[in-house]
Amino acid sequence: MQPTSAAPAARPANATLILLASLYCAQGLPSGLMAHSLPVLLRQHGVDLALIGLLKLLALPWLLKVLWAPWVDRLASPRLGHHRGWILPLQMGVIAVIASLALMDPERLFDSQFLLLIGLLLINLAASTQDIATDGLAVRLLPERWRGLGNSLQVGGYKIGMLVSGSGLLLAMDTFGWHLSLALVAVLLVLMTLPIWRFNERRELPFQPAQAEPAGPGLLLRHYRGLLLQPGMLFWLAVLLSFKLGDALGSPMIKPMLVDQGWSNAELGQLTLISSLAGIAGAFLGGLLYARIGALRALLLFGLLQACGIAAMAVLVNAGGSIGLVYLVALFEQTADGMSTVALFAVMMRQCRPEHEGADFTLQASVQLLLAGLVGATSGWLAEQLGFANLFISAGVMGLLALPIVLLYFWRAARPVSRVA
Known part of the structure; x- marks a missing residue:
């Protein structure tokens, strides 16, 4: 850190x-x-x-x-x-x-x-x-x-x-x-x-060549091995892998659920456009709040909102005819998603070493997206087995379970500082 x-x-x-x-x-x-x-x-x-x-x-x-x-x-x-x-x-x-x-x-x-x-x-x-x-x-x-x-x-x-x-x-x-x-x-x-x-x-x-390493054979292995051996990286990987899993599980099934309730392509397109704008607004709000409350509180608060947002989709099951309710929940979920994404990416930057920034950030993003993609691929099958409501509630619970891992990571990261003090 x-x-x-x-x-x-x-x-x-x-x-x-x-x-x-x-x-x-x-x-x-x-x-x-x-x-x-x-x-x-x-x-x-x-x-x-x-x-x-x-x-x-x-x-x-x-x-x-x-x-x-x-x-x-x-x-x-x-x-x-x-x-x-x-x-x-x-x-x-x-x-x-x-x-x-x-x-x-x-x-x-x-x-x-x-x-x-x-x-x-x-x-x-x-x-x-x-x-x-x-x-x-x-x-x-x-x-x-x-x-x-x-x-x-x-x-x-x-x-x-x-x-x-x-x-x-x-x-x-x-x-x-x-x-x-x-x-x-x-x-x-x-x-x-x-x-x-x-x-x-x-x-x-x-460019600071003293902090770089030679671009010879074995660079790929040396580069990522150096990142993974950083203090606290094991706990950070646990945060990275778990923080967006609830969202990855639930979000692919939002539109299929509304399609089953009779929403047309035009209606879904309008909802997507407006909710995307809400996600952009959430990203900017999250960035401003991150500067005020810091990394730990941002991850905890935005992660909580993200979990609540995806779990709230369960309210929309069999309620697709209530246009106002759908928009209210969808805008909240997208705003929370924008805020949580910004906080996660900001803390990912903290793990990047000088003159290794591009590859260090890339590896973290790739690891997070790969697991999220695999989990998202199972969302349709789970929706068939559990039903939409249970799927969204399970996704929200998964999001909540990531928050203690965030606390553990920051607690472990702060331990050396307290010993010095």
Whole structure:
């Protein structure tokens, strides 16, 4: 755990906040395109459902990036800067691919599909690698007290980017067509590149080679072994693996439950949009509160709200006709989810070692997402066995059981300090 300074750190400069918001929004733009817009457009052009489902495999670089993350921490352009040397060329590569897709005829692109699949794979590969460098830069730029706010920008910026290129792009297609709509996404990415283009990383955050390790054979093993051998890491992994499990178990079944109660696609789309905005607001609120109440109380309070939010979904079973009640519970659940995510990501940053920030954060995120994904995959089967109400209550209980683990981790982390005193 990093030492805390005697004086509270000043809030990061506005230029720093704009820089981070632009980088995470830039990551959300291609993600929204692939997750929300393209499946609709492909189906409208008669593409087989099985192939549309297989598009998820193109996101494998986001899961596998942990394998090359240590090299992103080690290797970069001496002229552009350590993290900036990765971010700039990768973001320009994403812009080039999207601009190329905008120039192609959509009929031929969707009929042949080969060029589209190659383009999407390149986008995922570039964006996932850029995410390693962006997270490393964020850890270095943000003092401990303000990492909650920084992660608000991460969660909020990413979700805004996804909304713009997801719902926004589908709306724009009807008015502007394929070429101009995709070109607008590329233009937005260019605008999001300007802050990192102007950022002088070599002056602001000079590389510290004494704290790094050689990028030779065995770097992957040395890097992660060093992280896992840090004091208290075993207890932190227990927090990391348990904190979002309740949410991962319950949230995939919210929309299927409402579908069973007769909600239409349009009604679900409106609910998703409004609840997503509530999640963004929750992320920003969580970041501001994190700076005031600290890591322990933020994890406990936001974790409690998260558990209550997912358990409250049980109230909606057989109550889908009550529109106001559905919106009330859904907005509360999404707000709590945004707050808890920000707190977890902020404490993840505390575990990152100097000059190891990108890979250390990546490993923690990958571990947490992998287990959450496996648990989420069982949610449908459990809903069939237990019923929706029991599933949501069980998910809430699982969320509550994570809170004593949080207390144990902080108690163990504070023990050496009390002995010195």
